[in-house]
Amino acid sequence: MDVNRKVQTLDEFTIQQLRDFPHATGELSHLLRNLGLAAKRVNVEVNKAGLVDILGDFGTINVQGEEVKKLDVFANDQFTGVLKHGIACAGIASEELDDFVAFGDPKSVQSKYVCVYDPLDGSANIDVNVSIGTIFGVYRRVTPIGTVVTKEDFLQPGNKLVAAGYVVYGSSTMLVYATRRGVNGFTLDPSIGEFTLSHPDIKCPETGKIYSVNHGNFFKYAEGVRDYIQVCQQKDKKTGGPYTQRYIGSMVSDVHRNLIKGGIFMYPGTTDKPAGKLRLLYECNPFAFIVTVAGGKATNGKMRILDIEPEELHQRTPMFIGSLQMMEELESYQEKDNK
Ligand code: AHM
Numbered sequence: 001m002d003v004n005r006k007v008q009t010l011d012e013f014t015i016q017q018l019r020d021f022p023h024a025t026g027e028l029s030h031l032l033r034n035l036g037l038a039a040k041r042v043n044v045e046v047n048k049a050g051l052v053d054i055l056g057d058f059g060t061i062n063v064q065g066e067e068v069k070k071l072d073v074f075a076n077d078q079f080t081g082v083l084k085h086g087i088a089c090a091g092i093a094s095e096e097l098d099d100f101v102a103f104g105d106p107k108s109v110q111s112k113y114v115c116v117y118d119p120l121d122g123s124a125n126i127d128v129n130v131s132i133g134t135i136f137g138v139y140r141r142v143t144p145i146g147t148v149v150t151k152e153d154f155l156q157p158g159n160k161l162v163a164a165g166y167v168v169y170g171s172s173t174m175l176v177y178a179t180r181r182g183v184n185g186f187t188l189d190p191s192i193g194e195f196t197l198s199h200p201d202i203k204c205p206e207t208g209k210i211y212s213v214n215h216g217n218f219f220k221y222a223e224g225v226r227d228y229i230q231v232c233q234q235k236d237k238k239t240g241g242p243y244t245q246r247y248i249g250s251m252v253s254d255v256h257r258n259l260i261k262g263g264i265f266m267y268p269g270t271t272d273k274p275a276g277k278l279r280l281l282y283e284c285n286p287f288a289f290i291v292t293v294a295g296g297k298a299t300n301g302k303m304r305i306l307d308i309e310p311e312e313l314h315q316r317t318p319m320f321i322g323s324l325q326m327m328e329e330l331e332s333y334q335e336k337d338n339k
């Protein structure tokens with residue numbers, strides 16, 4: 001029988017990928033399915049965020065007699081809960097939690113993966129109905145299977161990531177994830193409640209015309225970064241400038257747009273905060289992995305983000321990420337900052 005159905009769901013896609021690996025256990029597909037499920041639950045709540053005055057504010061009791069949770073707390077509970085109850089994850093580290101959580105039950109300790117995530121990034125944008133997102137990374141644990149995970153399992157450089165992804169809760173909701181084999185994007189089809197493959201094999205354009213940076217901090221940036229920003233604003237035959245400036249203030253949306261259209265995103269260190277704002281483990285590493293697999297580049301201004309050896313779960317790093325040629329142009333100006 002010839003079934004005329006072109007769209008592939010996230011589950012179908014990840015399971016089909018397994019066919020190329022006869023010895024694969026399916027744990028990674030299971031994990032991605034769990035993350036997709038949590039994302040769908042968060043999506044429902046994010047869509048209701050504007051009704052908070054009607055449905056009840058954080059800490060209050062809603063009409064069903066339940067306590068209303070702040071959205072980022074809700075999102076953290078969803079991702080943590082779904083992974084804890086699944087069989088593919090031995091522990092998690094989250095932006096919302098001071099310490100990592102080891103799932104010590106007999107099934108979870110048999111899992112080979114740990115997950116790091118920012119359950120709801122850009123949460124300052126919730127109140128004003130601007131896109132927000134989830135960012136996640138998946139590592140193979142370094143401690144032996146069968147034991148309870150330790151901090152060592154989480155403090156791995158990004159070059160050890162097995163998979164990484166993000167969800168944008170935007171005009172449509174999308175889940176994008178990368179393994180070393182490629183980057184694929186899935187759009188949530190609300191009619192069937194499934195993520196369906198909409199952006200197969202995403203490649204980051206070699207160059208673009210968009211730069212994204214918080215201009216308010218301009219005078220606090222290093223000289224090379226300031227020079228590059230000014231180059232972005234100039235008419236230039238070589239670069240194709242002036243570029244367009246776009247900065248949503250939600251990294252997920254900003255980097256997603258630049259990944260699809262070509263562009264550069266910067267969150268530099270500042271005179272008062274030399275390490276910048278963004279977190280290495282669950283914000284910068286996953287994006288650095290995705291954009292690198294897609295053909296782009298990510299650095300802290302000195303070295304590849306993916307090669308930084310993490311020392312703390314919540315450590316921050318400056319972040320420069322985007323199309324390869326634009327990154328190389330930026331680096332030529334940053335040389336003076338590194339002398
Ligand atoms: P958050 O984790 O507290 O939500 O902060 C991270 C967000 C990023 O999504 C975004 O790129 C950045 O903060 C914007 O910061 P700023 O307002 O300093 O430009």
Ligand code: MG
Pocket residue numbers: 095118120121122283
């Ligand atoms: Mg965040």
